[in-house]
Each structure stands twice: as C-alpha cells, then as structure tokens.
Amino acid sequence: GDSVTQMEGPVTLSEEAFLTINCTYTATGYPSLFWYVQYPGEGLQLLLKATKADDKGSNKGFEATYRKETTSFHLEKGSVQVSDSAVYFCALSFKGSARQLTFGSGTQLTVLP
Amino acid sequence: NAGVTQTPKFRVLKTGQSMTLLCAQDMNHEYMYWYRQDPGMGLRLIHYSVGEGTTAKGEVPDGYNVSRLKKQNFLLGLESAAPSQTSVYFCASSYSRQGDTGELFFGEGSRLTVL
Numbered sequence: 001g002d003s004v005t006q007m008e009g010p011v012t013l014s015e016e017a018f019l020t021i022n023c024t025y026t027a028t029g030y031p032s033l034f035w036y037v038q039y040p041g042e043g044l045q046l047l048l049k050a051t052k053a054d055d056k057g058s059n060k061g062f063e064a065t066y067r068k069e070t071t072s073f074h075l076e077k078g079s080v081q082v083s084d085s086a087v088y089f090c091a092l093s094f095k096g097s098a099r100q101l102t103f104g105s106g107t108q109l110t111v112l113p
Numbered sequence: 114n115a116g117v118t119q120t121p122k123f124r125v126l127k128t129g130q131s132m133t134l135l136c137a138q139d140m141n142h143e144y145m146y147w148y149r150q151d152p153g154m155g156l157r158l159i160h161y162s163v164g165e166g167t168t169a170k171g172e173v174p175d176g177y178n179v180s181r182l183k184k185q186n187f188l189l190g191l192e193s194a195a196p197s198q199t200s201v202y203f204c205a206s207s208y209s210r211q212g213d214t215g216e217l218f219f220g221e222g223s224r225l226t227v228l
Contacts, residue, residue: 004155034216043117043203043219044156089155101217105155 002027004090004104012110013080021075021107023064023090031092033057033066033073034101038087047075047088080111115139119204119220126194126227134189134223136204144207145187146171146217147179149200156203162187194227201225 007022025033032051036044048057053068062077073090090104117138126132136145143164148156158171162181176198178190187206191198201224205217 041221043205043221044217045219046216049216101156103155103157105153 002031002092002102004092004102006088006090006104006107008105008107010108010110012112014112015082016079017111019075019077019080019084019109021088021090021109023073023075023104025071025073025090025092027071027092027094029094030068031094033064034091034093035062035064035073035075036089036091036103038089038106040086044089080109082111082113085109085111117204117206117218117220119202119223121223122221123224124226126191126225128195128227130194131190131192132194132225133191134202134204134225136187136189136206136220137185138187138204138206138218139185140206140218141184142206142208142218143184145181146205146207147177147187147189148203148205149173150203150222151200159189159202191225194225196227199225199227 003026005024034049035047037047038044048059050057050066056065064073064075087106087108089106091101093101120135146161147159150156157173159177160171160179162168165184168179180188201222203222204220207217
C-alpha cells in the first residue's frame, strides 16, 4: 500500500537556522504531495502542496519540491523562527480518491530563541 | 466562521463504557473523516463518509462505529471502550471529489483517555 516516511524527530534548532525535514513516499502511480503543520493544541492545517513532478510548493517561507526520481518531498526553510515550532506531517493523496490522505508519522520541530 | 468543531475536547472513560464524539462542519463539505493520532504513528484513518447517509471503513475501524445522518455532522462512537483507544481524535472535512485539492480542514481534536 501507499506509505510516507519522514525523518524521525524531534528536531531542535536555533532561531534563523536552516531547516530540512526529509520525506519520502511509496505509492503506485503519481500522487499529490502535501505538508501539514500542527501547532500546539490545534488541529492540522495545510502548509503547502505539489500536484505533479518538479512542482514546488511554497508558503510562509517554507518550500518543498516534488522529486519523482527520488520519490521525495523534503521540506525546507532558510531561516526558522520560534513561531515555527510545531509538528510537521508529510502526506500523499490521489486525486479522486475518497480516502484522501496518507500521513507520515510527523516530525516535532522546536526552535529556540 | 466556526469551520470544524469537535465535542467534547476531553473525556476520561473507564474500560467498557461507551461514548460518542460529535463533529460538526459549517462549510457544506461532502466528505468527512475521523482520524486518531498516536505518538510516533502519525494520523490513521478510522472511518470516513463521502456524503450524507454514507460511511466507509478506513485503516483502523475496529471498535468504532460512525453515522452521518446529516451532512454537517459526523459522529464517532465507542461501544465498549478499551485502553488501546486512548488517543487524540481528529475530525476533518473536505470538498467534493470534483473539486479535490487534497486539502482537509481539521477540528482541534478530542483527547480521550480510557482507564
């Protein structure tokens, strides 16, 4: 079946550091890929997405590029802030699939001032 | 605009007790979902619904039942709670398949502890 593998956390960085959270997937076909973020005490919310190979999703300074050849969708940000502290989930889905998203296990990010 | 609202937000049960979690959405979404979130396991789909009066099993449906009697509401029931059902439960909704963007809208979660 489809699956998403994320780098294990937790990840702790100092403010203004560079962030990479790795995500790879296994799927039959070409899914759409997503990053969701969960701030403390809240539900998940969509951060960015890419629907086909070589697409780059971006939002709030975060970006990720859909790499078909390496089946990856790594999340990056050039300079993290304390307010970026959250849990980040990589996910995939197939358009038209009622079952929607398959999530990775999540990566806890803590940014220290 | 309330979005997706879950009640209750916290609940403690004893083994064998029953309870119902209520999810309500005001976005006129066709699709609704119940997930559970456990440490190190991400979110796992319990049941979902593609429209009023329909339900389907997800990845981990055992021990749960659901109902979608009204389009805006999706209920998750535990008939006989077990400690393994201690988790944080999230409801989500999304647009119909024709406008599928993959984006789900989540509630704030319901933390359930079964003793």
